[in-house]
């Protein structure tokens with residue numbers, strides 16, 4: 001990450017100038033008091049120093065604005081940069097990463113954690129420099145005015161350092177816990193908003209409110225623990241700082257009365273001591289900011305350093321495009337400890353159609369996800385055009401595949417924009433043609449605003465079947481060499497599914513097509529059908545061959561036929 005060194009350097013210089021002006025003022029006060037004490041012998045009248053004090057104060061205010069804006073802008077710049085890098089990294093990560101994460105937690109890293117880091121690199125840095133400069137300079141000037149009085153003034157400092165040290169570890173733990181609770185709360189909000197219809201349908205509002213209240217209570221309690229500690233720290237710091245002032249007033253006042261210290265020096269000394277009070281109070285705040293910032297940076301680094309399990313090939317095969325010749329050689333796969341696919345081998349020639357059928361959880365979706373390399377595939381298992389899939393650049397591979405998942409995602413945009421997502425700059429005709437092939441066109445035309453109808457949160461809610469067909473149209477528009485349809489019409493009835501698939505058959509041409517479906521009627525025309533069972537190919541062949549085999553496929557077909565006849569009747 002590029003740190004904005006120039007801005008920080010400039011901001012630092014402005015801060016030095018700001019502090020220079022501030023430190024000059026007590027010294028001018030000293031000279032003003034001395035001039036008041038000896039009106040006739042002093043080189044300048046008190047009004048002269050009064051004018052200088054006003055000038056220094058004005059300059060101080062002006063430079064202060066520059067110092068703050070420069071440093072705070074730099075912090076905004078860093079925040080912007082980290083946000084960009086986070087987003088880019090998220091887009092690089094694959095399904096295995098997202099499967100293990102809660103969306104709300106990721107969102108909270110983008111909002112809350114990023115704000116904490118910005119506060120640290122902005123206000124935090126600003127106050128650290130400020131405190132450092134003030135401490136060094138004010139102490140040096142105090143020593144110059146009266147070394148003995150300075151010793152009395154700094155008596156409370158070891159106490160303060162002790163308090164800070166004792167509390168910092170505890171503050172870090174409490175801050176981190178509070179951030180984690182906020183992430184959980186964000187995740188709960190996100191989940192409950194998405195699941196609102198489900199919660200209502202099952203009359204679980206009370207339970208949802210109770211569990212949310214519990215999460216919210218935990219967040220509040222963790223924040224209270226942070227606030228308690230901070231609330232304790234700030235007054236303790238302020239009190240110890242004020243003790244210094246009290247000691248100085250007692251000892252210094254005595255010195256002035258005894259004639260061991262001039263009134264001007266005493267006034268200036270108090271001015272410098274007063275300048276130490278604010279940075280001392282800020283010490284606790286800076287500490288808290290650093291702890292929060294460090295904890296947040298740790299959470300952000302966790303994303304920034306996450307490596308995709310599906311990575312780009314070190315030496316991609318030098319090919320311009322894929323044709324769609326597929327071969328699986330003994331494909332084995334597991335998400336975790338349990339093996340999901342056990343040695344799947346098959347060949348699908350370019351332009352052929354493969355149908356996949358099988359009971360729930362038999363591994364159908366897993367198999368097609370691997371073909372699009374959505375999960376990590378071992379070497380020498382999947383080949384496209386004779387090239388190991390791991391040697392094909394991800395952009396080329398994904399470009400060649402039109403993947404329609406079981407639950408297609410729709411953006412909160414118009415139907416046209418959702419379909420056109422498959423092809424940048426698609427014309428209206430192309431969009432309508434894709435929708436027509438997906439059996440969606442007529443329904444879209446019936447919407448008052450046609451293709452300009454907004455869907456999702458800001459617009460109408462499409463039915464499950466309409467959503468699925470929008471996703472199909474999007475994939476069709478992409479014009480891929482390999483089309484993968486993972487049970488894309490489960491939300492429409494068998495007859496409509498057949499009609500749409502028959503329509504799509506005109507489009508397939510010499511594309512390689514893989515269709516997963518629970519309904520055998522949807523796969524009848526495939527060149528090859530595999531019946532999966534527990535991650536293994538139980539039966540394979542054409543529809544006719546499988547019927548002839550008289551196995552599970554044939555039994556399932558008869559059952560589905562019978563059910564349909566009953567439904568039709």
Ligand SMILES: Nc1ncnc2c1ncn2[C@@H]1O[C@H](COP(=O)(O)OP(=O)(O)OP(=O)(O)O)[C@@H](O)[C@H]1O
Pocket residue numbers: 099335336340358359360361362363364365366367
């Ligand atoms: N992301 C995942 N992480 C862990 N396990 C998973 C994941 N996705 C699927 N599984 C498990 O892998 C097995 C196969 O799932 P898969 O979705 O491939 O089956 P399927 O045949 O497509 O089922 P369905 O007909 O319900 O779509 C199941 O036991 C499932 O629980």
